[in-house]
Amino acid sequence: MISAMLxxxxxxxxxxxxxxxxxxxxxxxxxxxxxxxxxxxxAERKWTxxxxxxxxxxxxxxxxxxxxxxxxxxxxxxxxxxxxxxxxGKPAVIxxxxxxxxxxxxxxxxxxxxxADAQVLKxxxxxxxxxxxxxxxxxxxxxxxxxxxxxxxxxxxxxxxVEFPIEQLLPV
Numbered sequence: 094m095i096s097a098m099l100x101x102x103x104x105x106x107x108x109x110x111x112x113x114x115x116x117x118x119x120x121x122x123x124x125x126x127x128x129x130x131x132x133x134x135x136a137e138r139k140w141t142x143x144x145x146x147x148x149x150x151x152x153x154x155x156x157x158x159x160x161x162x163x164x165x166x167x168x169x170x171x172x173x174x175x176x177x178x179x180x181x182g183k184p185a186v187i188x189x190x191x192x193x194x195x196x197x198x199x200x201x202x203x204x205x206x207x208x209a210d211a212q213v214l215k216x217x218x219x220x221x222x223x224x225x226x227x228x229x230x231x232x233x234x235x236x237x238x239x240x241x242x243x244x245x246x247x248x249x250x251x252x253x254x255v256e257f258p259i260e261q262l263l264p265v
Contacts, residue, residue: 102161105158106159107152108156108168108174109154109176109177110175115153116131116133127160127168128159129156132151133149134199135148135149151195165184219233
């Protein structure tokens with residue numbers, strides 16, 4: 094009975110997509126009735142004859158899906174999906190709080206998120222954010238520059254780069 098209840102509970106997962114298929118895969122998943130989210134941000138692209146503002150995916154080759162265990166097969170059967178992102182041998186569950194935090198941050202006008210592979214950065218300092226959207230959240234800081242703080246999202250193996258003053262950090 095408990096396993097039947099657990100299989101109905103929807104959780105967020107990250108799936109790998111074919112390169113440059115994030116938007117297409119997101120749309121196909123939505124058309125199939127699967128709750129999907131591909132975080133996007135505006136970016137200026139320059140060509141020789143013009144400039145254009147376009148939406149680009151924040152996480153390359155990733156799309157997030159909110160499904161229960163039964164929903165895994167339809168996701169894997171979707172064109173553009175390669176596989177689920179795995180952590181410790183199981184599909185990685187993304188906490189609702191992490192998804193909500195990214196969504197909240199993207200609502201702030203003029204904000205951008207840059208993503209880097211977590212394996213490139215090694216420093217590990219636990220901090221608590223004192224102000225802003227990330228207030229009262231703790232995280233592992235991987236590297237601190239003058240304006241940028243690299244915060245690791247554990248379940249993705251990715252780093253979200255957030256720009257805010259260093260004085261908003263409090264060591265834990």
